[in-house]
Amino acid sequence: MIKIDAGKAVLSANDRQALQNYQTWQASNLTAINVMASPGAGKTSVITGLLKSLPPGLSNGVIEGDVASSIDTDKLVALGFRATQINTNGACHLDANMIASAIKALPVAGPGFIFIENIGNLICPVDFHLGESIRLVIASVPEGDDKPVKYPGIFAAGDAIVLNKTDLLGHVDFRMDFFQAGVRAVNPNARIFTTSCRNNEGIQAVADWLMTKRD
């Protein structure tokens, strides 16, 4: 279900385009997931793991957002996944218009998921609806357990919080209870998952949850 408040008297230009993106995806039986995180939290690795863990028979796609470069799209395409790149050339978040262009560049028939990898940033992306039905916020163990306290807005916005790079738990100072309490303080209802893409742990549980959240 899309999160835009369509009951508002006036939708912003971005929200109007987001609603249109949502309707385009819905017509193709596609559910879009806005993946938000810091730089280097493992967005592409989590998305890759999910694409491998989702059941066969789905027709999925990835929209990759980066300030510069097509490194992540190149990786995904090399693995045989359908992906298209958006370069924002300095902008700190994706917006619904960029996504509309990407939808044209990446026609996917569905049924399935569209993963949207947002710009690495814990602040700006949260204010721009893209038409997604699900918001996945990824944090990573080496970033520290205080991220939900320092960046409450994005942790409040997630339908699920994925704590990635748990393989590093023994090598850095990280209090799991402090992290979880920080999430709970701003978002009592979000699912919290723990994953290690390096050890391929925890990804299947996220994929299974996504399957329950399809439109």
Add this chain to the structure above:
Amino acid sequence: MIKIDAGKAVLSANDRQALQNYQTWQASNLTAINVMASPGAGKTSVITGLLKSLPPGLSNGVIEGDVASSIDTDKLVALGFRATQINTNGACHLDANMIASAIKALPVAGPGFIFIENIGNLICPVDFHLGESIRLVIASVPEGDDKPVKYPGIFAAGDAIVLNKTDLLGHVDFRMDFFQAGVRAVNPNARIFTTSCRNNEGIQAVADWLMTKRD
């Protein structure tokens, strides 16, 4: 030396305030350092390490920027350092006006350094001069070796690039030559340092370099 192009016909309001901040610090024999990095790269740990490694006889201060919370300022004050907090309540970067208020809240006589810990973000902070003389960009090993390629603007802006958390080099995939080539491609002249705050390695070299860069 401040980096604002004072020869421009019209300075922006932010640049005018930044120039004033610079002059205020210069009158007190203070050199300001704008510390920029992703969330969780180790900004506060590097600053703490530098404060401990700088020679005695200096009078230093820290201006802490965060979207929310005063966790980092509390840590620094508990260690006996002078620090003041700016909460941007959602804004993704500090600006010169916020710094002007912080200067009033944290009177430091000098001679010494003012460390400004910017908001955790590899995009927005680079466009806003604060009046600093030195720009320190911190990256961390677990973020990955592709950050300079993906976020070229901020790596181009650094007088020095500090690659932190080198203690994790054996635990993640990280090609040092790819990282360094990424930095060199956009910033041939920056000093590149490697540090581990956990093992207290490499910090003294950064402190020594800062001492050569005082105004």
